[in-house]
Amino acid sequence: MFLKRVLIVLGILGVVFVPQARAQIDNLTNMSAEWVRLANRNAATDAADIVVYNPAGLASLSDGFHLNVSNQTLFRKPQHEFVDPITSGPVSFEQDDPDWFMPNVYAAYTKDRWSVFTGIYIPGNGASLDYPDGSITTRLIGLELIQEINQQIFDAFGVENAYTALANESIEASSLYLTGTIGGTYRVTDIVSLAAGVRYIRAENDIEGELTVTGGILGEMTPDQQFVVDVDQSADGWGFVLGIQVVPVEDLVLALRYESEVNLNFENDVHGSDNLGIFIDGEMNHRDFPAMIGFGVSYQITPELRGEADFNWFFQENADWGRSETGERISDMAGDVWSWGLSAAYQATPELEVSAGFLYTDHLWDDMDGYFQSATGAIETLYSDNWNLSTGIGYLIRPGIRLNLGVAFTIWEDETILINAGPLTIPVKTENSTTTAAVGVDISF
Numbered sequence: 385m386f387l388k389r390v391l392i393v394l395g396i397l398g399v400v401f402v403p404q405a406r407a408q409i410d411n412l413t414n415m416s417a418e419w420v421r422l423a424n425r426n427a428a429t430d431a432a433d434i435v436v437y438n439p440a441g442l443a444s445l446s447d448g449f450h451l452n453v454s455n456q457t458l459f460r461k462p463q464h465e466f467v468d469p470i471t472s473g474p475v476s477f478e479q480d481d482p483d484w485f486m487p488n489v490y491a492a493y494t495k496d497r498w499s500v501f502t503g504i505y506i507p508g509n510g511a512s513l514d515y516p517d518g519s520i521t522t523r524l525i526g527l528e529l530i531q532e533i534n535q536q537i538f539d540a541f542g543v544e545n546a547y548t549a550l551a552n553e554s555i556e557a558s559s560l561y562l563t564g565t566i567g568g569t570y571r572v573t574d575i576v577s578l579a580a581g582v583r584y585i586r587a588e589n590d591i592e593g594e595l596t597v598t599g600g601i602l603g604e605m606t607p608d609q610q611f612v613v614d615v616d617q618s619a620d621g622w623g624f625v626l627g628i629q630v631v632p633v634e635d636l637v638l639a640l641r642y643e644s645e646v647n648l649n650f651e652n653d654v655h656g657s658d659n660l661g662i663f664i665d666g667e668m669n670h671r672d673f674p675a676m677i678g679f680g681v682s683y684q685i686t687p688e689l690r691g692e693a694d695f696n697w698f699f700q701e702n703a704d705w706g707r708s709e710t711g712e713r714i715s716d717m718a719g720d721v722w723s724w725g726l727s728a729a730y731q732a733t734p735e736l737e738v739s740a741g742f743l744y745t746d747h748l749w750d751d752m753d754g755y756f757q758s759a760t761g762a763i764e765t766l767y768s769d770n771w772n773l774s775t776g777i778g779y780l781i782r783p784g785i786r787l788n789l790g791v792a793f794t795i796w797e798d799e800t801i802l803i804n805a806g807p808l809t810i811p812v813k814t815e816n817s818t819t820t821a822a823v824g825v826d827i828s829f
Contacts, residue, residue, distance in 0.1 A: 408698045408721035408745065409767050410508045411676055414792065415488055417454035417824030421776025421790025423741035424694040424727040426680025427629075427639040431786070431826040435490040435503045435565065438639045438680065439579035440627035442492045442499035443571035446828060449493050454788065454824025456486040462766045462816040464520055469527050469808055470550065479764070480514040499569040501581065508673055509559035509587070513764055518553025518595065520763050520812055524805055525660075526550040526595045529611065531806075533597060537606070546606050549599030555764070557591045561673070567625065579627035585646050585673060589617040614655040615663045619648040621673070635684035645703055646673040672703040674715075688731040694743065696723045708758040717755040719748035727774070737778040739790075745770050756801045756812075763801060766816040770796040776822075784828045794818040 416433035419425050425437035429444040432452035442450075463478030488505040515522075530547050537546040567581020593613040600606025623646040629639045647670075654665040679695045698721040705714040727741025746769050749755065756762050776790030796816040803810045 408674075408723075408747070409700060409718060409762075410671075410674055410703075411698050412506065412508050413696065413723070413743065414456060414820060414822075415505050415507065416452065416490075417456070417776075417788040417790050417822035418452075418778070418826075419774075419790075420456060420792045420820055420822035421774055421778070421788060422692065422727040422729065422739045423743040423772055423774035423792065424680065424692040424725045426641070426678045426694045426696070427637045427682035427692060428680070429629075429637055429682065431788075432490045432492050432501075432828075433488070433824075433826070435492060435501045436505060436507070437641070437678070438627065438629060439501060439567060439581060439625060439641060440569055440577040440629035441637070441639055442494060442501055442569045442579065443497060443577040444629070444631075444637075445492065445494045445499065447494050447496070449829055450491065451827045452488075452490040452824065454488055454822055456820055456822040458483040458486065459819045459821075460765075460816070461818065462764065462814070464763050464766070464812050464814045466520065466803075466810050466812045468523065469805060469810060470523070470530065470548075475523070477515055477517060477519045477764075480516050481512065483512055497571040500567070501569065501579075502564070502566045504562070504564050506561055507563050507583075507585070508561045509589075512559075513555065513557040513761070515555045515764060518550075519555055520803070521761060522553040522555055522593060522595050523550070524803070525611075526553065526597065527805060529595075529597050529609075533609070537602075541602075543602065546602055547597050547600050547609075549597075550595055551598045551608070552594060552596040552610070554595075555591075555593040557589065557761075559587070559589045561585055561587045565625065569627075575631050577629040579625070579629075579641075581625045583623050583625060583643075583646070585621055585623070585648065587617075587619045587648055587650070589650070591615050591617070611660045612657050613660050613662050614657045616653040616655070617650040617669075618653070619650040619671070621646040621648050623673070623675075637680075637682040639680045639682075640677070642677050643675060645675040645699070647704075648672055670704040670706055672705065674703040675699040690729045692727045692729070692741070694723070694725045698722070705759075708754065712751075712754065712758075714755060714758050717749070717751040717758065719750045721745060721747050725772075729778075735780040739778065740773075740775040742774065743772040745772070752799070753802045757803055763803075763812060763814060766796060766799070766814045768796045768799045768814075768816070770794055770816075786826045788822070788824040788826065790820075790822045792818075792820040792822075794820070 432450035465476035490503040492501040565583040627641040725743035729739040
């Protein structure tokens with residue numbers, strides 16, 4: 385049955401909606417205020433946020449303690465529209481609320497050739513999904529509920545189309561992939577530095593939704609019927625990080641890091657108000673966090689001007705994201721993702737650095753329609769090829785204390801996604817844009 389398939393794959397919803405100032409489906413790239421104002425940090429050596437971008441570069445920091453704290457606010461505008469299979473009229477839904485808090489804190493201590501580091505940050509998800517008037521997900525579930533209830537009434541009383549409408553649709557969810565990391569860096573020679581660390585991800589998802597089947601034509605025999613979903617999901621797992629930095633000539637930095645896949649197997653905790661039976665209490669569902677590799681180049685062109693370039697590859701196909709109704713691996717349908725970018729930073733005064741950059745992302749879809757069909761919540765957030773444009777400033781308030789202010793604009797390519805709803809094929813037009821504002825401080829002492 386179509387409803388059964390929709391309800392089962394809706395379980396993916398809690399782990400596919402993510403803040404979208406990033407390149408790919410699960411992993412984030414926007415993990416500090418410095419990144420928001422530059423969009424490229426893989427070969428940076430100037431602040432403690434490189435705990436996550438270039439851990440091998442920590443050996444290049446000055447001796448002493450280094451602390452980096454920042455927060456991002458995301459104003460996301462994913463929206464989708466389609467012809468309603470119930471009313472045959474056009475409908476449109478969009479995200480409602482911004483995400484006010486996405487914080488991070490990184491710390492490192494450097495002495496001679498050694499550096500130790502730690503951090504607490506959000507490498508994926510970390511946002512909310514809020515559709516107060518419903519979405520493609522609630523509409524498809526409502527459609528099948530109407531069809532099933534009407535069939536039951538027809539079988540019992542011979543009355544067709546006893547229910548005709550939906551009301552009070554809404555879907556709201558939140559997700560947090562809180563991560564802790566710890567590791568060390570060693571400068572082997574004046575040219576080569578190495579880093580290794582471990583990280584622990586604790587993932588928590590909360591999903592709530594409701595709809596009412598209404599428009600009954602048989603009076604008291606067809607009262608409004610309300611359906612509710614209310615479930616928490618949790619998972620945790622360990623991974624490792626490796627990094628290498630090479631400084632072949634003065635002013636040129638080459639850096640590479642690898643982040644391993646983290647196995648995440650989510651357990652459902654269904655609350656008593658869930659009367660749809662979408663989730664089974666205690667059931668486990670895989671949504672592994674993909675591995676990635678990041679390469680960066682930084683070059684001090686003049687004493688005032690620095691250029692940086694990044695390349696990233698996200699190994700989504702290798703992750704276990706479950707299977708579709710027809711048995712295909714969902715991650716295979718998504719395919720891998722790669723991104724590349726350039727940025728420049730100009731030291732306008734001894735205190736003020738002005739920066740700008742971009743990052744372009746390409747999704748290597750194997751079956752885009754199949755992925756969106758199987759990962760129901762994906763349409764509510766939208767993933768497609770995109771451009772991220774960043775700008776901002778770093779201001780030295782006093783020696784050892786730098787304020788970072790950044791803003792980034794992410795624009796996705798519009799996509800039309802074909803969703804099969806029983807005998808119907810519904811074209812869903814999607815578009816998306818995000819504005820991210822970040823403020824942070826980097827302290828050295």
